Amino acid sequence: MAKELTTRVQDYSQWYNDLVLKGSLADYSAVRGCMVIKPYGYALWENMQAALDKMFKDTGHENAYFPLFVPKSLFEAEEKNAEGFAKECAIVTHYRLKTDPNNKGKLMVDPEAKLEEELIVRPTSEAIIWNTYKTWIQSYRDLPILVNQWANVVRWEMRTRLFLRTAEFLWQEGHTAHATKDEAIAETVKMLDVYADFAENWMAMPVIKGVKTESERFAGAEDTYCIEALMQDGKALQAGTSHFLGQNFAKAFDVKFSDKNNTQEYVWATSWGVSTRLIGGLVMTHSDDEGLVLPPRIAPIQVVIVPIFKGDEQKAMIDEKMAVVVASFKAAGIRVKYDNTDNNRPGWKFAEYELKGVPIRIAVGPRDLENNQVELARRDTKEKTAISLDGLTETVAALLLEIQSNLLQRATKYRDDHITSVDTWDEFVNVLDNKTGFVLAHWDGTAATEEKIKEQVKATIRCIPLDNPLEDGKCILTGNPSKQRVLFARAY
RNA sequence: CGGGAAGUAGCGCAGUCCGGUAGCGUACCUGGUUUGGGACCAGGUGGUCGCAGGUUCGAAUCCUGUCUUCCCGACCA
Incomplete structure (x- = not known):
């Protein structure tokens, strides 16, 4: 029985949903607009996080963590920012529940427990962070501050879509403080380059770097830089943004520093972020009607090995041979899964790993072992070839690189043609x-x-x-x- | 938030019009045969029919409310 996937031509939106759900990336939840990221999807996110995190640190940034809640008075300090996000904020008004006297076994909001000041669940963290930076910055010697945080944020969107637009999502937000305008602009552009580098070299997703027009600009920014990707249905996806915030937040939160001449200046700011939305972009850049297609550099499983056997004896023999291969792969840093479960037959496994977008599949049965070879199948081109067991690790490592570059080339050609x-x-x-x-x-x-x-x-x-x-x-x-x-x- | 559709076993669905105590496929469990592209036979397990009220002798079915999801709009760093 085939797992029915909607094809792209039939219904692109449905195809996308099918891939996310059946590819085990995420599930719907009981909470409006919020999704459950499943282990396979989260593993993908972790790989993306790890790569980005390293790039941030290599460019001098450090991680920190700020509160989920922003007091309303702080939130409204930067007027444009507050206005821009006001329509989509979740607000905490009470801090206690109590048992409902009129409804046994149920809880109600305790009217006695109303907060003096409402707390906004952060849709973005500029306000709480700049309120904090005020206490961190006195002198030019305190600058720059180069901080990133990995966090969740909430934006109460009217209409949500798995990964592309959810009410709660995971992201990173960099918030930097600088002594000069030029330095802040350089930072904004530098981080945009980091995003473009990540999108192209890790996700194999080509992007166009640019600046937003005034009407598309981040609320509170002087300039919003962005990377734009093109999906297979011809629609664009904003994949990351880097904002030059000028002195807007410094002025709103009164963050000044003494320069070398001992004059008081407002601090210059940037902020930049990418989110789990990138996963949606990844799906819509490479995948096909058979399922996900994941670029090797971030794929949770890079190679799956499917043994083909009749009876325990053959299984034991293949297990033994493959244990060596698996160890060699792991030593070479290849993320490999050896699936010798007997629940499903090989054909079922082939389809399943194609659905999940595993870049390389190796099938190996007694017939192959007699010839000192395995069958190797590429997810991106569907090509199957017989490959010698000798030097298999090197062959596979090279092929992973080739698949990575093929995906980028293919996506770039599509983008350029469009x-x-x-x-x-x-x-x-x-x-x-x-x-x-x-x-x-x-x-x-x-x-x-x-x-x-x-x-x-x-x-x-x-x-x-x-x-x-x-x-x-x-x-x-x-x-x-x-x-x-x-x-x-x-x-x- | 406006318009449309939907929610019944893990998943996909029928049953709802016309009320009578829930069924099919798949998955799962047991045993056996199988295993190179989503195996087969036999026997089983599993459902407060999204949730909350109401009508009724009796509700998956009728009524009211509510939650969630999908599609089309409006909105969307």
Whole structure:
């Protein structure tokens, strides 16, 4: 009995949900908009975390942890930030339950236990962190502060989707404090580069680096830099953001320092984050109608070995041979699983590990051992080849690298094939509707035009690419003069 | 939050219109035969029908409320 997966052509959204659920990444929960990340999905997240965490530390950052709750008075200190997030905050108003006298066995909120001041469950931590930084910073010698935190945040979204938009999600948020504007901007760009590096070299997910327009900017930021990825259905996904916060938070929380001349200056800030949303992006970048396709560098299982045997005797013989192979793989740092369970037959296991996106599968039976070989199957291309047991570890290690680079190449080609330059409104609409993907077009630079375009075709300006060439042109909507093309797309 | 659909065994579903005490496939357990692409035979286990009220002699079925999920909108660092 085949595990029925919806195909991408049938229903892309359903295909995505099927993969996440049947690929054992996550489950729905009893809590509105909140998901359970299952062990396999969490292992993937842990691998991503480990890589990112190392990159943060290599760029001089340290981890810390700040409270889940933000007192309302602090939350509202930076006006734009508060306004931007106000509509999607969970709020703690009471601190105690009591048994309900009118409803036996039930609990009720104790009206006597109302908080003096409401606590906001953090949708982001700038407020609580900058309130703390105030006490950490007196002199230029205290700067920079380069801190990251791994945390959960809550944003009460109206409509949620597994990994892509959940009410609670896991992320990291970097919050840095600097003595100069230039240094803060350099930090913002540096972390954007770290994100792009991670997306491309670990997730094999090509991204476009750019700057958001004013209307898409983070609430409270002077500039929002982002990486934008393209999914297989032609929609864009914002995969990470890095914000230059100027002195907005320093002013809101009165964070000043004495410079070398003993004059008081406001501190310059950045913040940057990526979340479990990346997992959604990963699924939609590489996977196919047979299931997940995971890049080797972050796959929880890189190689699965499926023995094929008749009877205990054969099983024992293959077990013995494979124990050596497994040990050799592990010594080479390869994440390997040897599945000699007898619950399911080989064919079942093949399908199961394909669904889970394991990059390499090795099948080995008596017939192979007689020939001193194994059958090796790639998840990305579905190719099967007979490979000698001699030097198998080296062969597999090399193949993992090749799969990693093949996935990036494939995704990059798809992405590049779906960046289209257009000069007229008709072309613009036509590309969005039929070819899909990113569209480079001239825009007159006004928020009003941006809004009109969004209303008419549901496409937004994903970013102004960082390496954008200047070029005179006319806005596709208004015909007004424009200095450069910007990147449009329909987005998640 | 507006419109539509759904929730019955771990999973996928039928039964609901027309009320009478729950069934199919799969999974699971036992035994046996099997094992190179989702095995087969036989015998079993498992369900307060999302939850809470109500109507009724009797509710999966009718009524009210509520929670969760999916799809389409609005919203969305």
